[in-house]
Amino acid sequence: MKRAAGLALFVLLLGSARARADVGVVLNESLDTSVARLTGAGHSAVYLSRVCPESAVKLRLCRPGEEGSVISNYTTLGEDQPFEWNIAPLSVYLYGVEDPSNRPLFGSEKIKHALEERYREKNLSAYCTSEFCRTKKNAEWREMVAATIERSVYLFVIKTTVQQDERLIAELNSAPNQNHFNGVTRNCATFTRHIINTYFPGATRPNYINDFGMTSPKAIARSLTRYALRHPESGFRVLHFAQVPGTYKRSSECREGTEQLYHSKKLLVPMMIFAPHELPFATAAYVLTGRFNPERESEEFPTAQTFDLAEEIKTAKRADDTAEADKLEAEENQERAEVIGKAEEWKGYREAFEAAVNEAVRQEALPSRGYLEGLFKRLDQGGTPVLDADGRVWMRLADAGGSLPVGVSASNVFAELSDAQLADQFVLARIDSVLKSPKHRRETMSDFKADWALLGRVRTDVGSWVAHRPRGSEPAGASAAAERSGVTPSPSRPKS
Numbered sequence: 001m002k003r004a005a006g007l008a009l010f011v012l013l014l015g016s017a018r019a020r021a022d023v024g025v026v027l028n029e030s031l032d033t034s035v036a037r038l039t040g041a042g043h044s045a046v047y048l049s050r051v052c053p054e055s056a057v058k059l060r061l062c063r064p065g066e067e068g069s070v071i072s073n074y075t076t077l078g079e080d081q082p083f084e085w086n087i088a089p090l091s092v093y094l095y096g097v098e099d100p101s102n103r104p105l106f107g108s109e110k111i112k113h114a115l116e117e118r119y120r121e122k123n124l125s126a127y128c129t130s131e132f133c134r135t136k137k138n139a140e141w142r143e144m145v146a147a148t149i150e151r152s153v154y155l156f157v158i159k160t161t162v163q164q165d166e167r168l169i170a171e172l173n174s175a176p177n178q179n180h181f182n183g184v185t186r187n188c189a190t191f192t193r194h195i196i197n198t199y200f201p202g203a204t205r206p207n208y209i210n211d212f213g214m215t216s217p218k219a220i221a222r223s224l225t226r227y228a229l230r231h232p233e234s235g236f237r238v239l240h241f242a243q244v245p246g247t248y249k250r251s252s253e254c255r256e257g258t259e260q261l262y263h264s265k266k267l268l269v270p271m272m273i274f275a276p277h278e279l280p281f282a283t284a285a286y287v288l289t290g291r292f293n294p295e296r297e298s299e300e301f302p303t304a305q306t307f308d309l310a311e312e313i314k315t316a317k318r319a320d321d322t323a324e325a326d327k328l329e330a331e332e333n334q335e336r337a338e339v340i341g342k343a344e345e346w347k348g349y350r351e352a353f354e355a356a357v358n359e360a361v362r363q364e365a366l367p368s369r370g371y372l373e374g375l376f377k378r379l380d381q382g383g384t385p386v387l388d389a390d391g392r393v394w395m396r397l398a399d400a401g402g403s404l405p406v407g408v409s410a411s412n413v414f415a416e417l418s419d420a421q422l423a424d425q426f427v428l429a430r431i432d433s434v435l436k437s438p439k440h441r442r443e444t445m446s447d448f449k450a451d452w453a454l455l456g457r458v459r460t461d462v463g464s465w466v467a468h469r470p471r472g473s474e475p476a477g478a479s480a481a482a483e484r485s486g487v488t489p490s491p492s493r494p495k496s
Contacts, residue, residue: 020049020235021160021161022157022160022235023046023158023160023195023196023199025044025192025196025217025220026044026045027043027154027218027220027294028045028217029042029151029152029153029243029252029253029254030042030255031150031151032252041216041254041255041256042218042253044188044191045071045072045093045192046191046195046196047090049068050160051069056088056127057086059087066089067090069090070088070093070144072087072188073179073181073191075140075183076139077139077179078132078136078138080127080129081178082178083127083179085172085177092145092146093145094146094148094241096119096145096146096391097115097409098390099391101410102409102410102411102412103409105244105409105413105426105430105451106244106379106408106430107148107247107248108149108246108248110383110384111393112146112149112150113137114387114393115387118391120134124141149244149246149248150248150251151243152241152441154238154240154294155239155241156225156228158200158227158231158234158235158236159235164199168198171198183214184214187214187215189219192217193205193215202227204227205219217254221292221294225238235304236304237304240294242444246376247376247377254294298340303336309328313325313328316328338445338446340445341445345445349435350435353455356455357428360424360428365421371425375426379395379426384396385408388412392407392411393408394407394412394417405417406418406419406422410450424458427451427454427458431451431454
């Protein structure tokens, strides 16, 4: 049942290959490392729901039950040959595991490294034999594994046909896969632009005014959004996968060139000194033409159904059919709320959680309310991650009696071998982290309800506090929502 629940969540968000097929721009938030500290550009890749990896460097159509993939290029993948791109299964790219129900609920450098090594051994044995590829942390094939551990990810998605997918497969499989990366004219965003435009010519384009003649990840996401809004048949949607709670520094929003100047003191002060005449033009360019918010787009169009309803509402208003427009708007708001959640619903969960934590402290299941804040750091410092055959993560902590294991993946946190007290505290810490996150860093309501279901299994009387949903919250309804959207679980996976 736990595995099926995780699958239902993933299917609800992404759909099944049988129901529809898509291509999308993957927009990864920016990391505070290397040149990203100055540019804030983030990273761009491509999501393909009907194209799967035959190998890390070869494409094929997905088989029944497969979830699609992400294809990306980097400065250097670090493999034995200078490949331009690698492709990985979608769930591996997002979570580091093949089955999303085994996704880690906690992220750290140790855990990500363990997932990377597992992926290398299983999928890159023919392409990664050199010492650099096998051992160096900056070999960028590692970025194809468990991206959500280190940053939040957005997917801007539109529908495709099988003929378009077959054409892309033929093109990339026959063309030389050789890296010619440079940051100006052949970067990750230009690679994404080429693939999207192979499907839909002219759909994505640079924003040269705001990116100083270059192509940025955010510009590609914005241009695809504008293309989709001009094409009501596109089935557009924007999916948000929040960064996993843990010890990694939280990622930051992607920015285009003038936007980074506008917001960053690191660049603004030097510009005021060395380019005072150009600064007003850069500021005006951003204010007038450079504003684009991925979070807002994901809230506006979290599912294809919300996009379709928005088009139907426009039609009803043009026909002056107020009653129909009001009815459609109510449906749209309900559809949106099931994924994003309403403010009062989040408030209800926070109040119920505080009651649960207070009860845990009263029962001495927690030493204090503040104990949860440092739990992830203590787990990371005192524990060693161990992966089982399916990629589930166990943290082994030294104990007076030997080794104390706790499961920190969605499917093993309450497994028989997982230490009961640590598991209870870990689930409380994860939910505490989510509920304290600002809206743009918080997981969706449909994701959070899976976390809340875990809280109901905490092995103390705390579970009684969450036996009923907080006042104002809607039913989880993952299966019902999927059915309304025409999305059904893949036949090769169990259903809840």
